[in-house]
Amino acid sequence: MKTPDVLCIGAMLWDVIGRAPRRMAPGADVPGRIRHLPGGVALNVAVALARWGLQPAVLSAVGRDPEGEALIAEAARRGVITDWLTRDSGHPTDCYMGIEDSEGLIAAIADAHSLEQAGAAILTPLDALPGWTGPVVLDGNLTEELLAFIARDPRLAQADLRIVPASPGKAERLEPLIAARRGCFYLNRLEAEILAGRACRDAIQAAEAVVARGAARVLVTDGPHPAADAMAGAPTLTHQPPAVTVARVTGAGDCFLAAHLAAERQHQPRDAALRQAVEASAAHVSGKDVP
Known part of the structure; x- marks a missing residue:
């Protein structure tokens, strides 16, 4: 097996994204484009890291169905190490379906049942990496129980945790990691407000509110508005x-x-680092791949 620079633990699945070029009302049926792409937070981050010249590995669950074989082949083609995956012939490869219009995301459904059912089995490859001190990306598609287990896992006690909730509906799953006072959290403003337990006027207030709850470091994005990087004992x-x-x-x-x-x-x-992140995200939204 190749030795990775970064471990990305979480969802690896197929994205089915439908996009309309105009604003949509509830119940709308409009022409547009539908794309079938490799996705999942862990895989998306890994693919982007590979473009930045790093060697990421994904720890996830992928089925032994044709969709899984095709997904692994595409991930490897994009520079992601896939040797660390958990394969289960009894479960299908996971899938995400999203609807976007000209204003952004309308609705989405994430079917990550295979990942959730695999549980701690996806962490088995960590046995080959004792005392890992490099970055570990964790996504909120993992169950709250597994995230709590990871927060206590001695194999990752010295790891540089980078944590993302995957969606506002899964933000509360990150509570065990906040309680453990570990990791750097990457949130949008709504996710930060959920974790802070209150509304915030902007990304700055939202990031500082989550730090006040115990998080060591929090980065918050807010669409076209300024992003913020807050950490305990340092200026925002x-x-x-x-x-x-x-x-x-x-x-x-x-x-x-x-x-x-x-x-x-x-x-x-x-x-x-904050400037590079903001500009790369904006380029992605405009349709470009960076770098």
Whole structure:
């Protein structure tokens, strides 16, 4: 097996994304485009990290069905190490379905049952990496029980945890990691408000509110508004995204995380890392792949 630079633990699945070029009302039936793409937070981040020149491995559950074989082949083609996957012939490969319009995401359904049923089995490859001190990306598609287990797992006691909730509906799953006072959290404003337990006027207030709850470091995005990087005992930083025309929204947060982590792996200062993340996310939303 290849030795990775980064471990990405979480969802690896197929994205089915339907996008309409205009605003949609509830119940609308409009023409548009439907794409079938490799996805899942863990895989999205891994693919983006590979574009930044890193060697990421995904720890996830993928079925032994044709969809799983095709997904693994495509991930490997994009530079992701797939030797660490858990394969189960009894469960199908997971899938995500999203609907977007010109304003952004309308609705989505994530079917990650195979990942949830695999549970701690996806962590078995960690036995070959005792004392891992590198970055570990965790996504909120993991169950709250598994996230709590990871927070206590001695194999990851010295790891640099990078945590993303996957969606506002799964933000509360991150509570065990906040309680453990571990990791760097990547949230959008709504996710941060859920974890903070209150409404916030902007990304700055939202990031600081989650830090006040016990998180060591929190980065919050807020669409076209300034993003923020808050951490205990240090000043909060902000950066304004460039104005872009929205071509897609799914995966923007994953692109943000990957660009930020890549910058910090290059020992860039906090402000430069935040700027790179914001600009990479904006480029993704405009339809470009960065770098």
